[in-house]
Structure formats: C-alpha cells, structure tokens
Amino acid sequence: MKAALVSDALGWRHDLAGCLHGCMATLLHHRGVAPLETLGAAWGFWHLPGDIRREEYYYPCDSGVSLLGALAPYHPVRSTWHHPADAAEGWAQVRAEVAAGRLVAVAVDNFELPFRPAYQDVHSNHMVIVQGFDEERGTVRVLDAVPPRFHGDITLEQLTAARDSGNPAVHDRDMFFTDVRIGNRWLSVELDAAPEDFPAFDRAHIRSVIERNVEGFRKGTPGPRLTGAEGLTAFLAWAGERLAAGEAVRDELFVVTGAALACTAVHADWLALAARTLAEPGLADAARGVERIAHHFSAIRIMSALTSSGELGPDRLARRSHALRSDLEQVLDVLAYEGAAL
Structure with missing residues (x-):
C-alpha cells in the first residue's frame, strides 16, 4: 500500500x-x-x-x-x-x-x-x-x-x-x-x-456526574497530593510563598493551571449541553459560573508568564486566587443544589 x-x-x-x-x-x-x-x-x-x-x-x-x-x-x-x-x-x-x-x-x-x-x-x-x-x-x-x-x-x-x-x-x-x-x-x-454501552447522557447520569464532581472538590486534601478546593488553595498559596521568596514558579504555575483551565472550560460546555438536553435553566446558570472559574485560571496562567520578569507580585496573585476560590464556592453550592433537584 x-x-x-x-x-x-x-x-x-x-x-x-x-x-x-x-x-x-x-x-x-x-x-x-x-x-x-x-x-x-x-x-x-x-x-x-x-x-x-x-x-x-x-x-x-x-x-x-x-x-x-x-x-x-x-x-x-x-x-x-x-x-x-x-x-x-x-x-x-x-x-x-x-x-x-x-x-x-x-x-x-x-x-x-x-x-x-x-x-x-x-x-x-x-x-x-x-x-x-x-x-x-x-x-x-x-x-x-x-x-x-x-x-x-x-x-x-x-x-x-x-x-x-x-x-x-x-x-x-x-x-x-x-x-x-x-x-x-x-x-x-x-x-x-x-x-x-457507554453511560447514557440522561438525567440520572448527569446527576451522578455533578454529585461526584462536587464531592471531589469538597473532600479534597491539601497534600502531599493536592486535590479538590483545599488542594487548589494549597497550590496557589505555595506558588505565592515561592514567588515572595524570589523562587521560580513560572513553569509549574503555567502548566498546572493550564490543565485546570482546560478541564474547567470543557466542563462548562458539558453543563451547557446538559442544560439543553434536560431543559434545565439552572444548569445553564451553573455552566456560566464554571466558565467564570475557567477565566480565573486563564488569568493566573497569563500571570505566571510575568513572574520571571518581576511584573507579577505575590499580592496580585493572592487577590486573583481569593477571587477564584470565592467564585468556586458559589458555583459548588449552585451545582449541589441543581444536582439534588434533578
């Protein structure tokens, strides 16, 4: 051939x-x-x-x-x-x-x-x-x-x-x-x-996915393997501490938040698809909330590229990290409510 x-x-x-x-x-x-x-x-x-x-x-x-x-x-x-x-x-x-x-x-x-x-x-x-x-x-x-x-x-x-x-x-x-x-x-x-034979994209599956995701965020651990909301908080705090000490954080912060950004952005589209499939406007609102989290990650990823030149300080990173966590908690509350209502 x-x-x-x-x-x-x-x-x-x-x-x-x-x-x-x-x-x-x-x-x-x-x-x-x-x-x-x-x-x-x-x-x-x-x-x-x-x-x-x-x-x-x-x-x-x-x-x-x-x-x-x-x-x-x-x-x-x-x-x-x-x-x-x-x-x-x-x-x-x-x-x-x-x-x-x-x-x-x-x-x-x-x-x-x-x-x-x-x-x-x-x-x-x-x-x-x-x-x-x-x-x-x-x-x-x-x-x-x-x-x-x-x-x-x-x-x-x-x-x-x-x-x-x-x-x-x-x-x-x-x-x-x-x-x-x-x-x-x-x-x-x-x-x-x-x-x-894959899971059907139906109400039961969508509810199960939402419940598992919310549980994963809320039962996360701060270390050594960082998972969930607590793990995210610990990672961002660690990056800020290293940045304040003058250590290099650019590459790890960029790569890690890039993976989180992609996961979050694609999940926002998944939620929007679920909202259309089930005709559930509450899920559409949750999708927009998750998309907002994605844009927080996008901002932090851009910030990471500025760390090596001194254009980004730990205070600015801490403010964005706090905004991300605050919005994340709100989104998790909405998803927990919407998941339970399905």
Missing part, C-alpha cells in the same frame, strides 16, 4: 483547551464516541507538587491511570503511549495504524512544523493527528485543530523532524514545554465497552 487516508477526522476545538482535548476528541469521535459528553464530564483539581511534564498535553495522572483515563474517568476509555526505538520504527508503527484505518495522535515539536507560528523559532512539545500518507509524493496528511488550524499535507521529512526532535531550550522564548525529547511517541485510544 503506497497511500492511505483515514476518513472521518473531526477537527474538534475549544478556545480554552489545547491539543490534548482536541486530539482525544478526534480519536474518540472516530471510534463512535461523543467527545464532549465523554471529555467534559469530570471536573476537579489534582496535582502532585513537582510532578509536571513539560508537554503542552500535560494532564495530572495517578499511577496506573492513562492520560485519557484521567481525562475521562467516568467512561470506559483509556489510552496508551507507544515509545518506538527510533524515527524509522516510529514511522513504521504510525504508518501501519493509518494503513489499517486508524487515526493516530503523535507528539511533535512545533519548531519543525511549517504550519505552526513557532516554526523555526520556538521549541514546544505539541500533539497532532496523522490521518494519511502518500509515499509517491512523500507526504503525510496532518490535522491540527489548535489555531491557526491546519488540515493538509506536509512532507514526511518535516513530520519526522518534528517527531524525532530533541526539543531543546535554546533561548529565553523556549518556555514551558521544552527540554523533553519528543522521542517519536504516539498515542492510541482503547474502548473497554462498545460506544452504545
């Missing part, structure tokens, strides 16, 4: 989420699973201090839990990272998947991708979908739903360079997602049940 193209590659995008949610949505949709209903259900805060990976697709995972399993713990889905020995084996594995009719998510360095704004400028650990290949032309079909959105062909040589990159931090613009070798990794998705 000299060429192959997998059909039905959904370009899924949320303005406040990144390549992780986009690629997982594409892979799930291809397998017949509704992306938002699956990826948007779980909402919470989880972090183990020091356990961050310098990847744009970072998401906190407990030991033994896959990346997709952490994203969608209420559904029978999981993912597997594959670690080829080298670029040749990496392409042979991806090629075989595509030839068999399966989409593949691959880790890449934006520095080597001609359609990314960072091309030949900034190194960054990203993820895209490989949909097809044409060996006679020497091209691969790539889908990247992250703006400026690309769905088209690049050369196999370009993709190989992006997948085999050392992803070095060369200058001070190589922040957050560098200094981790890409390693030709690729990711596959597995379903532990047929799509028709």
